[in-house]
Amino acid sequence: MIPLVIESWIWYAVTWLVVIVRLLSRRMVVGSVKKYQIEDYLMILAMVCDAVLIACINASFRMGNNLIDPTQRITLTPDEISRRRLGSKLTLIAEMLQCTVIWLVKCCLLLIYNRLTTNLSYNRVVKTVALYVLVGFVVMMTLYLAVWCRPFSQYWAVPTEHDPYGPNWTFWYIRESSTSLIVANLPLTWPFFRRVMHINTSSAGDSNPQLGHRDSHLFGNVPPGQALSLLIVELSSARSMGSLRAKGKDYLHCN
Numbered sequence: 001m002i003p004l005v006i007e008s009w010i011w012y013a014v015t016w017l018v019v020i021v022r023l024l025s026r027r028m029v030v031g032s033v034k035k036y037q038i039e040d041y042l043m044i045l046a047m048v049c050d051a052v053l054i055a056c057i058n059a060s061f062r063m064g065n066n067l068i069d070p071t072q073r074i075t076l077t078p079d080e081i082s083r084r085r086l087g088s089k090l091t092l093i094a095e096m097l098q099c100t101v102i103w104l105v106k107c108c109l110l111l112i113y114n115r116l117t118t119n120l121s122y123n124r125v126v127k128t129v130a131l132y133v134l135v136g137f138v139v140m141m142t143l144y145l146a147v148w149c150r151p152f153s154q155y156w157a158v159p160t161e162h163d164p165y166g167p168n169w170t171f172w173y174i175r176e177s178s179t180s181l182i183v184a185n186l187p188l189t190w191p192f193f194r195r196v197m198h199i200n201t202s203s204a205g206d207s208n209p210q211l212g213h214r215d216s217h218l219f220g221n222v223p224p225g226q227a228l229s230l231l232i233v234e235l236s237s238a239r240s241m242g243s244l245r246a247k248g249k250d251y252l253h254c255n
Contacts (some may be wrong), residue, residue, distance in 0.1 A: 063087035088156035
C-alpha cells in the first residue's frame with residue numbers, strides 16, 4: 001500500500017479517537033449533547049474538513065497532478081492532461097481545506113480562552129490574539145488566491161510555466177492539520193480519563209477558586225494552567241504562515 005495512504009488514514013484515525021474522547025468528556029461535563037458549545041461544533045466541522053482534505057490528497061496522488069518530477073520523461077496525452085488537471089484541482093481544494101482546518105482549531109481555542117479569562121485582564125490578550133488570527137487568515141487567503149500564483153489557472157495547468165515539483169508537501173499537510181487537531185483536543189479529554197481512571201482532582205483548583213469555577217464546564221475542574229501553553233503553540237499564525245513560506249514550491253506548488 002502507498003505510504004501516503006497508510007500515514008494519512010492512521011493520522012485521521014488517531015485524530016478522531018482524540019476528538020471522540022473530547023466529545024464524550026464534554027458530554028460528561030455539560031450533561032447533554034444539546035448543551036455543547038460553539039467550539040464543540042466547530043471542532044466537528046474541522047474534522048469533516050480534515051476528512052475531505054485527506055480524501056482529496058489521496059485522490060490527487062492516485063490521479064497525478066502538475067507536480068511532475070523534471071527528471072522523469074512523461075508523455076502527456078490528452079487523457080493524461082485531463083486527469084492531471086483534475087488531480088491538480090483536488091490539490092487546490094486540499095490546500096484550502098488545510099488552511100481552513102488550522103484556523104478552525106485556532107477559533108476553537110480562542111473561544112475556550114475567551115471564556116476562561118472572562119472578567120480577567122488576560123481577556124485583552126485573548127482578544128488581541130483573536131484579531132491577529134483574523135488578520136492572519138485574511139492575509140493568508142489574499143496571498144494564496146491573488147498573489148502567490150498568477151494567473152490563478154496555473155494552479156491546475158498541465159504542464160505549468162514554473163517548476164513546482166516537490167514530493168513532501170502532501171505528508172506535511174496531513175501532519176500539520178492532524179497535529180493541530182490532536183493538541184487542541186487533548187486538554188478537553190481530561191474529564192473522560194479522570195472518570196475512567198477514578199482520579200480525584202478536587203484539590204487541583206483550590207489555589208484559585210475563581211478560575212476553578214470558571215473552567216469547570218470546559219475542563220471538568222482541570223487547572224487552566226495545564227493548557228495555557230496551547231495558546232502560544234496553536235494560535236500563533238507564524239506557525240502556519242511561516243511554514244507555508246518556508247516550504248515555498250513544495251507547499252504551494254507554484255511560484
